[in-house]
Amino acid sequence: MALGKGYDRQDCAFARALELLGERWTLLIVRDAFYGVRRYGDFLAHLDAPRAVLSQRLAALVEAGVLERRQYQDAPVRHEYALTSRGEELWPVIYTLGRWGERHLVTEPYRYFHHTTCGSRLDPAGSCPTCARWAPPAEIEVRPGPAADRSRTDPVSVALHEPHRLLARLL
Amino acid sequence: MALGKGYDRQDCAFARALELLGERWTLLIVRDAFYGVRRYGDFLAHLDAPRAVLSQRLAALVEAGVLERRQYQDAPVRHEYALTSRGEELWPVIYTLGRWGERHLVTEPYRYFHHTTCGSRLDPAGSCPTCARWAPPAEIEVRPGPAADRSRTDPVSVALHEPHRLLARLL
Numbered sequence: 001m002a003l004g005k006g007y008d009r010q011d012c013a014f015a016r017a018l019e020l021l022g023e024r025w026t027l028l029i030v031r032d033a034f035y036g037v038r039r040y041g042d043f044l045a046h047l048d049a050p051r052a053v054l055s056q057r058l059a060a061l062v063e064a065g066v067l068e069r070r071q072y073q074d075a076p077v078r079h080e081y082a083l084t085s086r087g088e089e090l091w092p093v094i095y096t097l098g099r100w101g102e103r104h105l106v107t108e109p110y111r112y113f114h115h116t117t118c119g120s121r122l123d124p125a126g127s128c129p130t131c132a133r134w135a136p137p138a139e140i141e142v143r144p145g146p147a148a149d150r151s152r153t154d155p156v157s158v159a160l161h162e163p164h165r166l167l168a169r170l171l
Numbered sequence: 172m173a174l175g176k177g178y179d180r181q182d183c184a185f186a187r188a189l190e191l192l193g194e195r196w197t198l199l200i201v202r203d204a205f206y207g208v209r210r211y212g213d214f215l216a217h218l219d220a221p222r223a224v225l226s227q228r229l230a231a232l233v234e235a236g237v238l239e240r241r242q243y244q245d246a247p248v249r250h251e252y253a254l255t256s257r258g259e260e261l262w263p264v265i266y267t268l269g270r271w272g273e274r275h276l277v278t279e280p281y282r283y284f285h286h287t288t289c290g291s292r293l294d295p296a297g298s299c300p301t302c303a304r305w306a307p308p309a310e311i312e313v314r315p316g317p318a319a320d321r322s323r324t325d326p327v328s329v330a331l332h333e334p335h336r337l338l339a340r341l342l
Contacts, residue, residue: 007199009219011320011328012281014202014265017272022193028178031185048180065275086275092267092296094185100264101188104236104257110183125263125305134296149182157182 020064021090025049026057031094033067033087034137036170037156038080046156066090083167091137091166092126099124109145116141116165137166191235192261196220197228202265204238204258205308207341208327209251217327237261254338262308262337263297270295280316287312287336308337 007015021027028047037043044054058081061067066087072080095113102109103124114121115128115135127134143163144150150161159170178186192198199218208214215225229252232238237258243251266284273280274295285292286299286306298305314334315321321332330341 009323010199011318011323012202012269013272013277014269015199015272016276017268018198020276021268022195022198024193027189027193028181028186031183089271089274093264093271096263096267097188097192098183098185100260101184101186103260105187105191106184147182152180152182 020060020066021093023057023060025053026061027094027097029054029057029061030066030083030087030090031098032156033081033083034091034094034166035142035156035160036164036166036168038072038082038169039078039171040081042154042156042171043081045154061087088137088167095122095126096124106147108147110147110149111160112143112145114141114143114163115139140166142166191231191237192264194228194231196224197232198265198268200225200228200232201237201254201258201261202269203327204252204254205262205265205337206313206327206331207335207337207339209243209253209340210249210342211252213325213327213342214252216325232258259308259338266293266297267295277318279318281318281320282316282331283314285312285314285334286310311337313337 006019025047029043032043032046037046040054040058044051047054058067062069062081065084067081068084069079069081072078112121115131116139118128118130120128120130122135122140123129141163142160144161148161155171164170177190196218200214203214203217208217211229215222218225229238233240233252236255238252239255240250240252243249283292286302287310289299289301291299291301293306293311294300312334313331315332319332326342335341
């Protein structure tokens, strides 16, 4: 990219995080991983990212310990990508940025996030108002909202037309 | 940038937020605004961003209602940039991303964040363990940590060698 990717003189952990996660497409890959997307072809069809960019971003996330690459099939050999515990810790970033966009940049919600334990919709900070505690991603169900685009036909978009528990395999 | 900036087919408020905030330097500008940086020259000296890029990013943040541009001097006319209430709502994103970077990408903290009300250090979610509630940015003091770089001599870096309340004018 024209501007380089480092923030060498920025003296903060936030800048280090941005050097990894601020690259174009990277946070959308992480978002999809929370939705349960695991295979290269599914990321590709859903994100419309150029192949080379997607491959580079996945490799960088694996190298940083955000995603784990593992073999799920022998013949032919196939790999998939899943969030590590370090990657799962990014949920507050993904959730709060999405809710900020929802409040300020769109007219209606694309998706709702509910607590699987009680069914309540989460508050803007990611806590469950009924259970009075923060909900970890494994206890969250994503459901289509009124603005969800039902015209897309790639497998990820179609699967997300139904409620789905975060981190659980989507396809 | 080579990859364009839109995520046209990404059906979510998160992608809309990234189109604005995912541009290189933008979130570092927002971070500095939380530290109380207000003037173009101070952002420029602290961020080392190219002038044209900084100007474009500031204009985009004003247009999106994240920053407000206001005149603070008559002769000569000078403007400064301050976070709006919409901008202040980005604090959870900035804070949680920074703490994630601190846990996983650096060896020692660059900065600490304390609750001004009681002096306690905030937890990774941005809540005060003593007061048992989330701390809004106006109640947070940033203090230099053990990894803080004391070699930089730009006015923002020097001012941040001392504890400072977020959102309060730094210079």
